[in-house]
Amino acid sequence: MNNPIFLVNLKEGEKAIIVSIRGGAGVTQRLTDMGLTPDTEITVIKSAFFGPIEVSVRGSKLAIGRGIAAKILVKVKE
């Protein structure tokens, strides 16, 4: 499998598996509470050059700020 990259670098439509979250305790807790736990599949629905990115995780849509998306480490699914 390829090297982990940050969620923010995924293209629209790409699926990935969450590896870990490199953030402070607060951010990590909020994300895991929303279901972004390690080994979870995550799909990027929308990612423009700016603004939040939209992901689908555990069957629902979430909007995540770019700053946070730059802290979520994922492995792209082949």
Add this chain to the structure above:
Amino acid sequence: MKKITLALAGNANVGKSVIFNYLTGLHQHIGNWPGKTIEKAEGTLHHKGYTIDVIDLPGIYSLSTFSIEELISRKYIVEEKPDVVINVIDATNLERNMYFTLQLIELGRPIIIALNQMDLAKKKGICIDIKKLQKFLGVPIVPVIATQGEGIHELVHEAITLVEKGYKKPKIEYGKEVEKEVQKLTKSLNKIELGYPKRFLAIKLIEGDKEIRKLIKEIDPHIIKITEKYAKNIERIHGHDRFTIIASERYKIANEIAKDYISIGSCKAKYSDKLHEITTHGLWGYLIMIFSVLSLFYIIFTFGNFFSDILIESFMSLQTIFEQYFGTEIVSSLAWGVIEGLIAGITIVLPYILPFYIILGLLEDSGYISRIAFLMDKFMHKIGLHGKAFIPLMLGYGCNVPACLGCRIMETQREKLIAIFVTTLIPCAAVTTVILGLVGKYVGLVWALSLYIINLMIVFILGRIAFKVLPGEPTELIMEMHDYRIPHLKTVIKQAWFRIKDFIYIAFPLIIVCSFLIKVLDVTNLSVSIENIMKPITVGWLGLPVFTGIALIAGIPRKELTLIILAAHGGTTNFSAVLSPVQMIVFSLVTMLYIPCIATIAALIKEIGWKKAIFITVFEIVFAIFVGGIMFRLLML
């Protein structure tokens, strides 16, 4: 009479308030949680000889202590011990909802699951094996379609049965390694009496919950030491931090539930998906947003203008009748001042604020506002806020009072302060009537619109400065965007009413008192000396006529009063005879910015304390006068 207490708990946007409304009807009371600025909704119903109190807990995703809402809900359930907790969950989103359900079960109170939005689930082709799920969780499940009132009766019936027959605590086990440590720690907690179930305490300790840790440390610091050992052990095995491990364990169970008890039929691309796609689109999304916001304002202010004219006319005929009976002596003139204050309040609320909030509520409930928040996130970040802050800002265009209270949705104190600050700069419906009645009518709509654009620029610049000046890191957006759905009218109307109630309770009394005081100034001729004192500012710096001084003072209780006073002191309602176009623009600009009205100041004090409230007030007065003078000089070039 036998009494039962039910608490409604669940994620945001799952239909909790709709169920709450069905259960309690008109017998509800909305207040605040003690010492907190979080809404607390309570109500009662009577059924089969029981008096049933219902509490609507805030919508949350977890029972950690990340937010005040989560802490309140947790404390309420443990300390007040409601007889039954009704866990409202969204059938279309079982996995995420189950995460919360599992935590609720750990809290140990008897639970019933209200499996809501069964109709939407069916449409999506989602079939849930309720019987098997019920068996697995060990908790009664009632299928509900709240928007149609289906299943509400069964819910109450089930709650009473649960109270009468007793509740057997379900036990849901985690993965082997975690479960082992949880059980060991649970045993060590044998002597701890805190009201929380031991297993819950053990899990929370391992998770690293600060609140629980503090409580236990005071009683037995030794337990904290053991906890450290257990938690480190798990962290070593799993390779993640403790909070993540526990959350993963719960989600693993939630995921298994979703896999085992749900079967999904054929799913074609739905209408709501297409709508989502286009309303969050990089180009179309913004165009649709601009179009919908502009048409919202257009509709509200055309309709409002028409309706408020009718209202004012009928009230004015009242004045003639009033004067016939009571004359125009000082006392009766003062009394009329009080009535006038009341009338002015009504002519703002009914034609403008109420319809505005109803339409906004419809957009909110349908899910569109969260799409706007998504689109606006980038811009809001420039002033240190995230997309969600757009909601109170929009409310501000109706009335600043509920908008300030609406800033409670912000995650940190710092963000709340910035959001409140920029909200007070937003021109409310009353300011809009001034701008339209003065600049819009006599100078041109383009100029009126320019004032709004200038205002947005000022909001942006001041917001950015506040963001730079206030210490702290900005919080980023994490927001669920639920599927589009048809809004539930009753819930929307109730929501609009509660927002307006803020205005009525805070603003109305203040408006009436201040209208009276202004009338006193008028009757005693004190207004003339005030105008003279203000001369250096009004005439010297702003280039306005002397009589505008008292009109600006009158704007403190309510901004729309400035126009009325302007007419009275200028001696005519044809403002073009007494004010030049430049003066109208300057006057409107100052009115727009110069002070949050008295009701907003009261709301500020309530939300951020009097020191900050006074600071914002003084700052805005100075700033408005400064900007007004600059504008005057620019326009005279």
